[in-house]
Amino acid sequence: MKYQSQSIARLYFIAAIALFIGQILFGVTMGLQYVWGDFLFPAIPFNVARMVHTNLLIVWLLFGFMGAAYYLIPEESERELFAPWLAKLMFWIFLVAGALTILGYLLVPYATLAEMTMDDLLPTMGREFLEQPTITKIGIVIVALAFLFNIGMTILTGRKTVINLVLLTGLTGLAVFFLFAFYVPDNLVLDKYFWWFVVHLWVEGVWELIMASMLAYVLIKVTGVDREVIEKWLYIIIAMALISGLVGTGHHFFWIGTPDYWQWLGSIFSALEPIPFFMMTLFAFNVVNKRRRNHPNKAAVLWALGTAVMAFLGAGVWGFLHTLAPVNFYTHGTQITAAHGHMAFYGAYVMVNLTVISYAMPIIRGKQANNERAQVIEMWSFWLMTVSMVFITLFLTGAGILQVYLQRYSEAPLPFIVVQEKLALFYWLREFAGLVFLVGLILYVYSFFAKGKEVEIVEDLDMKKAVTS
Amino acid sequence: MKQAQHTNEQLKNASNVALASLLNLTLLPVISFIYLLFIYKNTKPGQIDHYHAKLGIKLNLVAFAALFLVSALMILLGGFNSPWTWVYVISYFTIVHTIFIVIAVWALVRAWSGDKLTKN
């Protein structure tokens, strides 16, 4: 670690992993509710569990992104963080606000939470993924602004690289598009249309910039490949992400009362959306193949390759599967969507965060890489989580296909609830895969504490020739 | 790690056939395969371009069998009008197709660096 202030990332990473555990615990709870309908009812109804599951995901990914930024931006900018105290302060504000919000979901009925937080003054609650009380949303904006100010000043007064500028662009976009969360018109069509300006333009827009720059950073570090080469790939990947993804928003405008031309535009442009993810796979494979060093942190390299492949599979392939309007006519809002959502979030954003954590955490703790045993355990957790996520996706896809057939495609469509009962086998299998994922996650956490033979230090890891070509 | 030196022509051919193999699995099926066969004819055994052309042909033939023949068999055995047939065919086709694409991507980056698929 070159700069002292990089160690602030540790706080963010620990919080991210803690919330990740919470997310998965609620995930397996909901999975059970799918087959054991009144499990925990009425104490924790499904909608509450789901809100906790998705909100914890979003919050921990944001912690991960911020941690990654605090780690890599000082190093890229070749200076200490502009205001380390601000980063620490914002960490605690964000953590407390997040924890209070989650507790609010769990301890009182949602409508009561809305009353308590005076939602009527500026109603923004009760929309999918944006369920946070308005006051929490305002808190998120304040934290995001302070964060952007901090990293922005660090970059502006330091070295500007493609990686830190792209990351800054992505994070700024994240903050800007979040502002649409405050626009909740009574007109449902308008409401839905602009809701996607947060959700789609995050996960299929600016988050791809964040992901690509985080991946590029780790790949420079672990492969030693010429920065020029990596930056060229980075530009072309994010170019494709924006070219396909901006108008690709249209694949959400098929059935919500918006004009018919979105059927064409949404289908064509979103059909291109796998390209940036495909290129990430090509990019990661290529630079690892051309690596100039064998970095002692094998686990980090595995995560980097894994995120490239799984993002392509989950976001790219599984997205393409149901993105064309004639297909989406039947699949919209079924378990197919759930299948895609799970693998896309895991493959792209969970795994890229774990990639950076895997690379940075050992360095923050004062060594190049974890000891061999810890790495082996971490790699086991990689395979357990990744393979079980593939199975979760396959089971949900199976459930989705059957659901589409019985409820929408067949000559004599069956009611929703009748169909759901016929899908029980898939839901049980999914729940089992979810438990395997949880085991993988427990192993992952354990890998931070596992003792073993330390790896040999590779002397020339900071070799200048790798950086400047 | 580096293999014996290859001529630029061979490296170019190797990259092109590996790309053709990938395209045949994705955007341009059939046409890319014909192109692949065409280049294969002009390569000499023992060279890197010959190796990648042969690899691409094999990969695509196996992919064809695994994707279309197996799927056809599933439909034949399961029946066209059974939802369960489509549960299996769509899930199977999607995941196996992706696996072949990922292998072809790895073959492509190995061809770029003038290497065989695996270290010998």
Add this chain to the structure above:
Amino acid sequence: MRETFTKGMARNIYYGGGVFFFLVLIGLTVDTVTTIPKTDNRDNLTEQVAAGKRLWEKNDCIGCHTLLGEGAYFAPELGNVYTRFGKSTDAIKGFIKSRPKNGIPGRRSMPQFNFTDEQLEELAQFLKYVDGIKTARNWPPNVQG
């Protein structure tokens, strides 16, 4: 091939493509917003409907149901529930009102929200309004949602 494609060119595609397609999205958004009065059923968007939408949000209905296909996939689609319930707001109100407090043993259960009659009417009117939104190809594919 890759030697002739420089980083500068990649950067220009990123900036050029990003800005161009962002402007395209803005243009399409302007057109969409000016076109949707034809489809969005705004003539029936009364105060009562707006109050119903607020209730829909304050009780996080989207956490179980889909509405025009968006939301959670745990409970039925409600974008066409008015049609499914025989175009009867009374049927909708009756259903919401009759949910048992402790659920139905072993089955997915909807909470009992203890709505007042006025609130029930608002919610039912909201769902009726949503049913009137003209979606492309009359989505959902059939009455089951």
